[in-house]
Amino acid sequence: MASNSNPDPNSTEEAHKSLRHSLLGPSLLKAGQDRVNQQKVGEIIYNASKGSKFFKHEERRDEQLTKRIEGILKRKKELEALDLSVYVKKVDEQIAALEASRDLSQTIVHVDCDAFYASVEELDRPELKEVPMAVGGGVLTTCNYKAREFGVRSGMAGYIAKQLCPHLIFLPLNFEKYGQKAEEVREVLAKYDPRYEAGSCDEAFLNITKYLEEHPEMTPDTATEQIRAEVFAHAKITVSAGIAPNARLAKIASNQNKPNGQFRIQPTVDAVRTFMSTLPVRKVNGVGRVFERELQAIGINTWGDVHPLRHLLQPLFSEKLASFLLNCHLGLGRTHVHPVDEYERKSIGTESTFSDLRGPDPLRAKLRSTAVELEKDLANAELKGRTVNLKVKLHTYEVYTRQKALGRAICTAEELYNAALPLLAGLEVEFRPLRLRLMGLRMTQLVDANRGPGRLEELFKNAGTAGAGKRKRERDDEGWEVWPEEEFTQMKAASGEQEEDILLLSQHEVVDSDEEEGEETSAAAAAAAEVAVNSKNANAPEQAPEEERWPCPICTRMLPAEDALFNEHVDFCLSRETIKEAVKGSSGPPDPPEKVQQHQQQEKRPRKIYHIPLMP
Known part of the structure; x- marks a missing residue:
């Protein structure tokens, strides 16, 4: 008898346990969710979204993650045998x-407004304090604590929130009103730390160490209580706070006693x-x-x-x-x-979501309007970018990004549109027909829009005399050049290299992304896209221009005139760590475990010292 090829319902349900948890969303641990039956909420979300494109996308992602975890566990088992x-x-x-x-030695306070948007709305309509209320429409931006008792949370689809809480009241966003209230809160914070750091419109970090030194009668706890009381008196909204010896701990602590509370981690x-x-x-x-x-x-x-x-x-x-x-x-x-x-900003971008959009004209119109918005952001920040990134979300909820390095920094809407258009054309070839729910543009490799010739331009200017005026360096017994330690410091400064302090890992750095980038466009698709974009020049006579080459200002070597290749070469020439490793044979990061075990079985050999020969 032929076996039944249909999947076992029990095995499918077992496989979907992790999917149910994932569907609870990124705001699962938000304050106000402690007493919620998350299993029941997960079941409602699962059944409400089952069969949708979003559900299928999340299902695929969950399957991919499961396979990746299987690989991690296999690798772990192999390592444990060593x-x-x-x-x-x-x-x-x-x-x-x-x-x-x-x-x-420092006292850092993280202040976080309680359900900020909802709290501001409740000031205008006090009756909403006692009923479940959310701000936003298709996707909730936030909700009050009454709504959170039903499992409603930020980032949740409105129709699912309505199933969890049928009598939920929705209010539209009013950013002008929220911005004004945020300024009122910041007026209080500035009294305690004029250099406070606003993480967003509803949260901020303060270093009150100096304030405590100037007010010895105050403790970190009493000072924070005073901050919260003044914010409430001035802005009429409550804030929660975390007190700790560093920013990461302070942010965690601010969520411990929400709403309208504070928590301190002692500095030991x-x-x-x-x-x-x-x-x-x-x-x-x-x-x-x-x-x-x-x-x-x-x-x-x-x-x-x-x-x-x-x-x-x-x-x-x-x-x-x-x-x-x-x-x-x-x-x-x-x-x-x-x-x-x-x-230092690493990137500037803008994106928007919309109902399904398809067709060359609508997609290009959306790309142009997105470029206009990005131009405004770049102008406000007085920056230009050398790499353009296009992000799209398909109607199937799959997210793809494409990027292109440019020959120069750009900032105008027309330049941004023209730079991103080939990327969009490539996606149109790759996904036929291309239907989008989101489009975004982002610029990276930012430079000051008002800056004159940069460091590389200055290096070019002096490239012709790169070898002139060099003082004769000492040599060791074998005739190799000796590089004094102070010159490493000078070269490091010239290259703009910065030491990466492991303790300064940005509080806002995203280590784990919930969006997966798609595979890069195939060569055939990219070629077809280029043909489509440049079809109007198809009849132009081809010319073979003379290859331009640039001299490296450090070693004077002639290189192809390609930004990425040239910058990589200059960085290599200026790299302190590369030189130090070659000169001193410095040890790098720990070897992989397999190599460690291999080294244990070998005889110890004297370390070989490498030297850098004189550059021509």
């Missing part, structure tokens, strides 16, 4: 170095380590649904679970994520607080 004692020792040395750098190593040991990994900003599930799969549910598996973090994930996990495990974070506009 002798990793040497590797454990190296990670412990890294932890000791991190611990030695801990700073407990024992207090910090004890607090983090039982804290769920998802409570830390930067750990989303995907990364949480990967961590739980290998046995990390709380930050205290990191230590027994510390030697497996880098082999299973990456060096950057391993560093992030160790810092969180230790409760380390940045202690500097300053205005947001003093941070």
